[in-house]
Amino acid sequence: MGTWDIGPFDNDTAADFGGDLDEATLQERESMIRGVLTRAADPADGLDTSDGERAVAAAALVVAQHPDGTPACSIYGPSEPMPEFPADLRQLTVDALDQVVSELSELAELWGEAADGPKWRQDVTRLRDVLDPPTPPQGEALFEI
Numbered sequence: 001m002g003t004w005d006i007g008p009f010d011n012d013t014a015a016d017f018g019g020d021l022d023e024a025t026l027q028e029r030e031s032m033i034r035g036v037l038t039r040a041a042d043p044a045d046g047l048d049t050s051d052g053e054r055a056v057a058a059a060a061l062v063v064a065q066h067p068d069g070t071p072a073c074s075i076y077g078p079s080e081p082m083p084e085f086p087a088d089l090r091q092l093t094v095d096a097l098d099q100v101v102s103e104l105s106e107l108a109e110l111w112g113e114a115a116d117g118p119k120w121r122q123d124v125t126r127l128r129d130v131l132d133p134p135t136p137p138q139g140e141a142l143f144e145i
Contacts, residue, residue: 006120007074008060008127013053015076022080030083033058037089040096047099052107055096056124061085062093063130090131097128 004010009018017036021029040047040055047055060072065085101108101124111117 006116006123007076008057008072008123009074009077011053013050014057017054017057018074018077018079021078021082026081026083029078029080030085030089033061033082033085034089034092037062037092037096040099041092042095043099043104046104047102047106049106049110052100052105055100056107056127059093059097059124059127062089063127066090066130069130094128094132097124100124 009015021032024032036051036054036058039051043051057072057077061078061082062085063069064072065082099105101121108121111120114120
């Protein structure tokens, strides 16, 4: 695994994906993002490391366009602008990120063995929660009628 940090583009595979996006036309970029997320969201037998790394990078780009998202800043990420992503990519991104941290994910297994694994998982969860915020627990009734 060519990982040097926990950021979405801080590994060889994601940095290469950022470069591929820069080389693609503006019209091709959405299709590339969708393809990466689709592969991650529905892995046949499991999610391999490379597909997981690309999915996290793609997710960061989708989240960056959400009103509650933050820019996907990285010197290794794409420098060219992204097209406006359609709203349906948000649910696909959530599904992909769920797979990235699942038991079927080789990437989650590798990060589970790393010292920064909990921080990586927290960052992936943060990306997911922008698109699909957790529902606050229902509190106990303060009084009975």
